[in-house]
Amino acid sequence: MARAAATRDWETFSSAGGIQVMTEVEDTDRFQIRSMIATDPPKHTRLRSLVNRGFTPRAVAKAEASVRLRAREIVDAIAPKGEVEFVSEVSSVLPVAIICDMVGVPEPDRPRMLDLTNRLLGGGDQEYGGNKESIARAGAELREYGLWLAKSRLAEPKDDMATTLVHAEIDGDALPPEDLGPFILLLIAAGNETTRTAISHGLLTLTEFPDERRRWLEDLDGRAVTAAEEIVRWATPVMHMRRTVTRDTEFAGVRMRKGDKIAMWYIAANRDEKQFTDPYRFDVTREPNEQGAFGTGGAHFCLGAHLARRELIVMLTELLRRLPDIHVSGKPEKLRSNFIHGIKRMPASFTPVR
Numbered sequence: 114m115a116r117a118a119a120t121r122d123w124e125t126f127s128s129a130g131g132i133q134v135m136t137e138v139e140d141t142d143r144f145q146i147r148s149m150i151a152t153d154p155p156k157h158t159r160l161r162s163l164v165n166r167g168f169t170p171r172a173v174a175k176a177e178a179s180v181r182l183r184a185r186e187i188v189d190a191i192a193p194k195g196e197v198e199f200v201s202e203v204s205s206v207l208p209v210a211i212i213c214d215m216v217g218v219p220e221p222d223r224p225r226m227l228d229l230t231n232r233l234l235g236g237g238d239q240e241y242g243g244n245k246e247s248i249a250r251a252g253a254e255l256r257e258y259g260l261w262l263a264k265s266r267l268a269e270p271k272d273d274m275a276t277t278l279v280h281a282e283i284d285g286d287a288l289p290p291e292d293l294g295p296f297i298l299l300l301i302a303a304g305n306e307t308t309r310t311a312i313s314h315g316l317l318t319l320t321e322f323p324d325e326r327r328r329w330l331e332d333l334d335g336r337a338v339t340a341a342e343e344i345v346r347w348a349t350p351v352m353h354m355r356r357t358v359t360r361d362t363e364f365a366g367v368r369m370r371k372g373d374k375i376a377m378w379y380i381a382a383n384r385d386e387k388q389f390t391d392p393y394r395f396d397v398t399r400e401p402n403e404q405g406a407f408g409t410g411g412a413h414f415c416l417g418a419h420l421a422r423r424e425l426i427v428m429l430t431e432l433l434r435r436l437p438d439i440h441v442s443g444k445p446e447k448l449r450s451n452f453i454h455g456i457k458r459m460p461a462s463f464t465p466v467r
């Protein structure tokens with residue numbers, strides 16, 4: 114598939130120069146937050162193999178019960194209210210809880226993780242810092258936290274990913290601190306910011322397309338998989354990933370020079386009329402739906418795609434089952450970013466249930 118060629122050809126389109134349009138090639142090293150998402154094979158392959166097993170469909174199926182339990186707790190907490198601020202009370206709560214459970218972040222530290230990942234991934238927005246230096250500060254804090262967490266597992270191992278990573282070896286050597294801290298940073302940041310955005314857009318989209326909501330409600334569980342996939346396409350929570358060109362090349366008729374930054378705009382790919390029939394139609398039964406919001410294939414394809422889909426399905430079906438008329442009741446406040454398609458705050462209303 115032509116649109117996937119750049120993500121598959123890592124030798125020409127490298128991730129090592131950074132993955133956001135706004136960062137410069139030297140920033141990843143300057144900010145010391147080079148995680149596997151900003152490395153190329155073979156190093157990337159070795160790092161990813163350390164955590165791959167935790168995110169397979171089987172591992173995610175095992176986590177299903179705890180995802181459902183958390184989702185039900187969230188719905189229980191809001192059900193009597195009738196009105197909520199959806200992002201802080203619903204969409205941000207589940208992803209941070211699940212990824213922190215998996216990595217091993219203690220409960221009291223989770224609000225701080227949310228704050229730091231807001232500042233790291235949404236840092237272009239004034240409210241979260243507004244410049245590259247504030248992004249670097251958030252990255253440094255998260256990296257240090259990751260390192261501290263991993264080291265505390267050396268003294269007291271637990272059944273979590275921080276323990277796996279601190280005991281991991283690559284070619285007989287333990288992971289050095291410059292890999293360990295950023296690794297945990299990546300899991301926490303990638304695991305919560307994106308899925309939250311998908312859940313928020315889920316409610317927004319269902320509010321904007323009431324007929325599609327009705328179609329989904331007719332067969333809530335039966336249509337959940339296609340509805341969630343369509344929400345991910347529609348939302349495209351990560352709008353782009355960047356690569357750096359390593360040698361002069363031509364791509365789709367465009368000449369590119371060594372050192373050029375290029376962006377893959379998933380938000381555009383997901384409205385590509387060559388790929389999708391009637392791409393501007395939101396359709397909860399769309400099939401096939403080869404959407405590219407988790408990446409378009411290749412080494413860096415989203416590690417958490419199965420987990421994200423599960424969280425989205427469980428959260429939205431639990432909500433719609435208990436509060437079927439929940440809808441967005443005011444203007445969403447959008448994140449100022451060309452990277453994350455974020456929603457900062459969004460009021461929602463529904464008939465209260467006691």
Ligand code: HEM
Nearest residue numbers: 149150303304307308311354407408413414415416417421
């Ligand atoms: C709807 C939610 C999500 C979206 C839209 C999303 C999107 C993406 C995208 C576009 C990439 C880059 C793909 C590429 O460069 O080819 C990526 C990578 C990644 N994602 Fe996700 N993601 C989501 C949820 C998650 C979750 C829940 C986790 C859990 C930890 C996660 C962990 C990662 C990691 C670790 C990478 C880097 C993989 C690598 O470099 O090998 N993501 N994601």
